[in-house]
Amino acid sequence: MNSRFTWFNATSLTLGFVFLYLPILLLVIFSFNESRLVTVWAGFSTKWYVELFQDEAFLDAALVTLRVALLSATVATILGTLAAVVMIRAGRFRGRTLFSGMIYAPLVMPEVITGLSLLLLFVAIGIDRGFWTITIAHITFSMCYAAVVVSSRMVTFDTSLEEAATDLGCTPFQSFIKVTLPIMAPAIVSAWLLAFTLSLDDLVIASFTSGPGATTLPMKIYSQVRLGVTPQINALSTILISVVTLGVLTASFLTRRAETKRKADELLAGS
Amino acid sequence: MNISPNKKPSARFAPWEDPAQKPLVRFGNVTKRFGSFTAIDNISLDIYEREFFALLGPSGCGKTTMMRMLAGFEKPSEGTISLGGEDIADIPPYKRPVNMMFQSYALFPHMTVEANIAFGLKQDKWPKQQISERVEEMLSLVQLTKFAKRKPHQLSGGQRQRVALARSLAKKPKLLLLDEPLGALDKKLREKTQFELMDIQEKLGMTFVIVTHDQEEAMTVASRIAVMDDGKLIQVATPEVIYEYPNCRYVADFIGDVNLVEGRISSKTEEMVKLAWAEGQGDIDISNKNGCAAGENACLAIRPEKVHVTREEPQDVDNKIRGVIHDIAYIGNLSTYYVKLGNGQIFRAQESNRRRLANREFTWDDQVWLSWRNTAGVLLQK
Ligand SMILES: Nc1ncnc2c1ncn2[C@@H]1O[C@H](COP(=O)(O)OP(=O)(O)OP(=O)(O)O)[C@@H](O)[C@H]1O
Ligand SMILES: [Mg+2]
Numbered sequence: 001m002n003s004r005f006t007w008f009n010a011t012s013l014t015l016g017f018v019f020l021y022l023p024i025l026l027l028v029i030f031s032f033n034e035s036r037l038v039t040v041w042a043g044f045s046t047k048w049y050v051e052l053f054q055d056e057a058f059l060d061a062a063l064v065t066l067r068v069a070l071l072s073a074t075v076a077t078i079l080g081t082l083a084a085v086v087m088i089r090a091g092r093f094r095g096r097t098l099f100s101g102m103i104y105a106p107l108v109m110p111e112v113i114t115g116l117s118l119l120l121l122f123v124a125i126g127i128d129r130g131f132w133t134i135t136i137a138h139i140t141f142s143m144c145y146a147a148v149v150v151s152s153r154m155v156t157f158d159t160s161l162e163e164a165a166t167d168l169g170c171t172p173f174q175s176f177i178k179v180t181l182p183i184m185a186p187a188i189v190s191a192w193l194l195a196f197t198l199s200l201d202d203l204v205i206a207s208f209t210s211g212p213g214a215t216t217l218p219m220k221i222y223s224q225v226r227l228g229v230t231p232q233i234n235a236l237s238t239i240l241i242s243v244v245t246l247g248v249l250t251a252s253f254l255t256r257r258a259e260t261k262r263k264a265d266e267l268l269a270g271s
Numbered sequence: 272m273n274i275s276p277n278k279k280p281s282a283r284f285a286p287w288e289d290p291a292q293k294p295l296v297r298f299g300n301v302t303k304r305f306g307s308f309t310a311i312d313n314i315s316l317d318i319y320e321r322e323f324f325a326l327l328g329p330s331g332c333g334k335t336t337m338m339r340m341l342a343g344f345e346k347p348s349e350g351t352i353s354l355g356g357e358d359i360a361d362i363p364p365y366k367r368p369v370n371m372m373f374q375s376y377a378l379f380p381h382m383t384v385e386a387n388i389a390f391g392l393k394q395d396k397w398p399k400q401q402i403s404e405r406v407e408e409m410l411s412l413v414q415l416t417k418f419a420k421r422k423p424h425q426l427s428g429g430q431r432q433r434v435a436l437a438r439s440l441a442k443k444p445k446l447l448l449l450d451e452p453l454g455a456l457d458k459k460l461r462e463k464t465q466f467e468l469m470d471i472q473e474k475l476g477m478t479f480v481i482v483t484h485d486q487e488e489a490m491t492v493a494s495r496i497a498v499m500d501d502g503k504l505i506q507v508a509t510p511e512v513i514y515e516y517p518n519c520r521y522v523a524d525f526i527g528d529v530n531l532v533e534g535r536i537s538s539k540t541e542e543m544v545k546l547a548w549a550e551g552q553g554d555i556d557i558s559n560k561n562g563c564a565a566g567e568n569a570c571l572a573i574r575p576e577k578v579h580v581t582r583e584e585p586q587d588v589d590n591k592i593r594g595v596i597h598d599i600a601y602i603g604n605l606s607t608y609y610v611k612l613g614n615g616q617i618f619r620a621q622e623s624n625r626r627r628l629a630n631r632e633f634t635w636d637d638q639v640w641l642s643w644r645n646t647a648g649v650l651l652q653k
Contacts, residue, residue: 158375158377160373160375160377161377161379161380163342163344163364163373163377164371164373164377164378164379164438165379165390166343166363166364166365167342167343167364167365167369167370167371168365168370168390168391168394168438168442169365169391169394169395169442170365170394171363171365174394179379179381182381183379183380183381261424264424
């Protein structure tokens, strides 16, 4: 450990982490609590998990959430990739700056506003709210994240690779499929994982755009909590946290690995 | 610098001298602009089938741009490029019978060496058996058989360059564009690969256009060399002509070593030009190959190896000047003597070292005579 690791640094680091993770840790611990009381420890048990998996309503909500997340992440990744390709590749066309600016805008838009405006849209065109409206709404906002992730990799993509493929007989479409996509794959996968986790833990937009019969897990948790926190909720939250953490970690791992590999390649190429 | 060994004296290959020959590639007044910057400036050029054509010039003069226009990645801003008599402006790269080796190699990082080389063949739907045979052949050609299963990032720079070369050669295209194909190789391997390229080119009757920074390489491999500067063609000729009869100071200076003597033409006859070059020195005789008129300023270009250094005043020579040895550059087989003339100019003369260093004839500050024949140099207009 180097000399800069002082008493002060250690304390602030610990405090920071405690601040961040203590609530989550408590939640996880109490999900294994024997007692129904959320604040009194009465021994280890997994009964709340068992109970959770026997609760029809929860299972339904989980299924909806999962389907929404899978579908919206997939569509958002496809659209986001296309948007990234256009933004990076199309060169200077009229309105390019406007277009790329508009892609990023929803990232900083308050969720309430996104949700509200989507709700107004769905009401205006008269779609029944439910599974599909949530999915569409999730595609809308997670697509921007996907576009950002993919385009940050696209910037460093060496276009002479595509030229080489065309030179060897590929049409532009074939060279995109055979060369560009495989090289971009790590970025696309991490974009998908990001979109997936975003959809999984979204509450605000889903609440605005859902209808009867389509309740996502975060909505379910929220409505339950208003009646009081149960250990069941803790168990459910623990599961959600695990899934989201896994997704985020995988995404950042993939990005990092692709980045180091690219750097190594460049280093060698430059030598 | 020596003249290429591959020119066979019999059956001289010179389609550019035959007006009945149709060129394979024709640049017709081609200009290429990037925004307001003119990268290629009104170039007209014919390249014939089976030629090994070299583009030579300083960095940024537009060599790669010429190649990219031939491959189809750039469109000329003005003028036409035709291939086999057909305007290729609207033919996309993947339909041209042209392959290019990229200066940056552009190897596919997600594929093995093997897969990189097979890529174009698979694209052309060759049978599997033939693909693997051709890949095998290409790998042994570039001496990478051992590395077939590696990915590009596991190779050294020179090895990658050879993969790129193998990949572009694999399809045996009608026209192959090589953008500095051997720059990252060591001298031995480079020379070997040069001869192999010449061999392939001759055997398969392909046409090669090569970009190189290495003038010796251009001299060795090329049937003709185009010297470029700043988007323009300065001289297009065989290596011999470029070396012996450069058409301007730029070419003379760019290719090999040269002594340039500024002066004024004092007299001119049918076969001889006299160049007055310094006060109190005799005029230099130059056999008249150039259209300079008497009284004009001109410049003599003479290669160091054509100038002899002797201790005694030479007899029976056309031109001789006295000087003092200023510096000696010993490069093994040759020594270059930097001789200071009466007017302060440094003149370079090159002698081969037939004797050992210890027995060398001259040393610093020796008084010597420089001499050369009047056919040895060329007169260049200002
Ligand atoms: N896409 C482009 N946009 C703008 N300028 C360009 C572009 N491509 C090339 N140029 C310019 O055109 C000129 C010629 O470039 P080119 O790549 O043909 O040079 P080169 O002769 O191959 O040089 P080198 O020997 O360094 O490879 C350069 O000044 C370069 O900056
Ligand atoms: Mg170049």
